[in-house]
Amino acid sequence: MRAVKWLSTIGVVAVLIAALVFFGNFFSKNSSSVSNSNNSGKTTTTATKSSSSKKGIQITEKNNNSSYQTVIKNGRYLTSKARGVSATQQNNTYNQVSFENGLQDFAKEHFSTSKYIFQEGQYLTTDTANNWLDRKSNDNPTGLNPADNGKTDNSRNPIYLQTIEEQDFMTKDGNNLKLNGIVLGLAMNTQDTYQKEQYGSNYTQDISNSDRIQQGKQMAHEVVKRYRKMNGISNDIPIYVAMYSQSKDDSLAGGSFYSWNVSKSGNNLGSWTDIKDQTVVLPMQTGTDNEKSVATKLNKSFTSFSENIQSFFPNLSSVTGQASYEGNNLKGLVVDVSTQFYSATEIESFANYIAQSAPNYLPTGVPVKIKIEASTGMQAYLIQGSDDSKYKVTILNSY
Numbered sequence: 129m130r131a132v133k134w135l136s137t138i139g140v141v142a143v144l145i146a147a148l149v150f151f152g153n154f155f156s157k158n159s160s161s162v163s164n165s166n167n168s169g170k171t172t173t174t175a176t177k178s179s180s181s182k183k184g185i186q187i188t189e190k191n192n193n194s195s196y197q198t199v200i201k202n203g204r205y206l207t208s209k210a211r212g213v214s215a216t217q218q219n220n221t222y223n224q225v226s227f228e229n230g231l232q233d234f235a236k237e238h239f240s241t242s243k244y245i246f247q248e249g250q251y252l253t254t255d256t257a258n259n260w261l262d263r264k265s266n267d268n269p270t271g272l273n274p275a276d277n278g279k280t281d282n283s284r285n286p287i288y289l290q291t292i293e294e295q296d297f298m299t300k301d302g303n304n305l306k307l308n309g310i311v312l313g314l315a316m317n318t319q320d321t322y323q324k325e326q327y328g329s330n331y332t333q334d335i336s337n338s339d340r341i342q343q344g345k346q347m348a349h350e351v352v353k354r355y356r357k358m359n360g361i362s363n364d365i366p367i368y369v370a371m372y373s374q375s376k377d378d379s380l381a382g383g384s385f386y387s388w389n390v391s392k393s394g395n396n397l398g399s400w401t402d403i404k405d406q407t408v409v410l411p412m413q414t415g416t417d418n419e420k421s422v423a424t425k426l427n428k429s430f431t432s433f434s435e436n437i438q439s440f441f442p443n444l445s446s447v448t449g450q451a452s453y454e455g456n457n458l459k460g461l462v463v464d465v466s467t468q469f470y471s472a473t474e475i476e477s478f479a480n481y482i483a484q485s486a487p488n489y490l491p492t493g494v495p496v497k498i499k500i501e502a503s504t505g506m507q508a509y510l511i512q513g514s515d516d517s518k519y520k521v522t523i524l525n526s527y
Contacts, residue, residue, distance in 0.1 A: 185305060187245060194236075194514075196246035199298070199305070208248035210257035214291040215273060219321065219377040222450070224291075226382025226407060227372050230452075231293055231313040233459070234370045234385060234403075239297040239309055249294025251310070251358050257292060260351075270354075272347050286320035286333050288343040290374055292351065307365060312351060315372040316344045318383070332377075341387075344371050345400070353395045367391045370403070381407040381450045403454075410449035423451050426458065426491065433489035440485075441478050443468045458491060463498040469507065475500065476523050479508040483519040486510070492517070 186200040199206045218224055235246075256270075263285075264271035274285040293313040298305045318340060320333045348369045355361055368390045375383040384405040389397045408423040410430045421427070434447040445466035452459040465482070469475050479500060490496055490512075498510040498519070510519040 187300075190241075192513075194241060196241050196244065199245065199247045206248055206250070208294065209250055210252045210254050210292070210294065211248070212291075213254055213257040213261065215261040215287045215289060216321065218290075220375055220379055220382070222379070222382035223315070223374045224382075226384070226450075226452070227291070227313060227315050227374075228293065230372065230385050230405065231295060231311065231370060234313075234388065235295055235297070235311045235368075238311070238368055238390075244297040244299060244308065245305065247296040247298050247305075249296060251296070251355065251361060252292065252294045260292065260354075261289060263287075272350065280324040280331075282333055284322070284333065286317065286335055287322075288316055288320075288335065288340065289347055290315045290317050307360065307362075309366045309368070310355065310361070311368045311370065312348075312355070313370050313372055313385075314344060314348055314351065315374050315383070316340045317374050319374075319376045321377060340373065341371075344387075348389060349395070349397055352391045352397060356391075356395055364393045366393075369397070375407075379409075380448060381409045383407070384452075405459075406453050408451045408453065410451055422453050422456050423458075426451055426461075429489045429491075430463075433486065436485055436489065437465070437478075437482060440481055441467075441469075441474075458494050460495040461491060461497075463490070463496070465498065465500045467500060467502050467507065469502060472523075475507045479510060479521050479523060483510055483521050486512075486519060487517070 183202055185206075186203075188198045188200060190197050212224075259268055259270045260272050262268050262271045263273045264275045272289050273287050277283075277285045279285070293315070295311040295313075296307060297309040297311070299308045300306075316335075318335055320335060321330050322333065323330060348371065352367050352369065355367055356363065361367075368388060370385050370388045372385050373383045375381055384407055385403045386405070387400045387402050389400050391397050406422070408421065408427075410423065410427055411434065412421060412423065412427045430449055437447065438444050445468060447463065447465050449461055449463045451461050467475075467478070469478065482498060482500075486496070486498065492512070493514055495514050496512040496519075499506060500508040500510075506524055508521065508523045510521050512519045
């Protein structure tokens with residue numbers, strides 16, 4: 129009997145071992161290998177099928193031809209190391225949005241979305257960005273903004289450079305990613321807000337166009353020179369620099385890019401090329417030179433659009449827009465609708481009405497985004513792509 133029990137136990141163990149071997153082989157055949165950095169310093173781009181075991185670098189899929197593939201590291205989106213770092217507090221939120229979006233549009237003119245992969249800036253770190261954006265001093269010799277001269281009136285040295293944005297553009301090299309270019313955005317102040325004493329009142333100092341442009345050129349050359357010394361950036365990697373002029377704190381629109389340059393190799397920059405971008409706030413204020421404005425026609429149709437939706441839903445706080453132009457060509461429109469709605473049915477009805485009426489007034493062939501907001505936050509948004517004939521409506525918190 130003992131022999132029979134012993135043999136039975138062996139039989140059970142053997143079956144269990146066979147099952148483990150079978151299922152082990154089954155799972156190994158249905159799992160792709162994880163990717164890791166190799167000895168050459170390049171990172172492989174092979175993705176795994178198991179979301180819990182993703183390692184190394186993966187590449188996202190493209191939603192459309194106008195967007196870039198982007199980089200994921202260890203299962204998470206690879207974020208910028210220095211995004212959002214600024215010399216002083218950003219009081220105009222429109223600046224940051226138009227700066228980042230405009231820089232991406234600029235990049236697409238030089239790095240095709242069909243050929244290059246977009247990677248958030250990985251070379252400029254937070255600490256380095258903070259030092260560069262600070263004033264130059266004995267404690268901070270790398271500061272790009274001028275040293276404090278001790279003045280508290282318009283003879284003081286203002287903060288010229290507000291922020292730096294880096295975008296990296298990669299290509300596939302087998303299973304690896306290779307850096308093929310860098311785009312840098314330098315946001316320059318048109319007005320510097322400061323305090324004469326800590327926790328005191330805020331004062332403003334206007335910066336002339338000539339000073340802003342001159343300081344920006346000097347800083348751009350120095351930034352390129354410093355990037356060339358960074359590990360991983362070879363001497364022949366093209367570095368594009370796009371200069372951005374920030375709007376003042378009380379502006380209802382963001383700023384615009386005004387010139388660009390490129391360093392194809394070494395520390396040298398070529399000649400500067402003007403960018404004729406501008407942002408127009410809608411509706412345009414009475415008394416402005418509307419007859420000469422590039423947005424005169426759009427302003428009339430936008431006013432009609434505003435009157436139409438306000439007559440349908442009279443409890444609106446305001447309807448404003450930001451139209452982005454490159455020369456005389458409209459690039460896009462963002463509309464902000466402030467409401468007092470609290471009912472989910474009101475919000476849904478209003479959003480659907482806008483989706484039906486907007487094509488009769490607002491432009492087509494360019495991206496248009498309409499945001500519906502209340503004091504409690506965003507309630508809904510509508511998006512029309514450049515190739516769309518209808519608006520896509522998204523209602524938030526409608527559960």
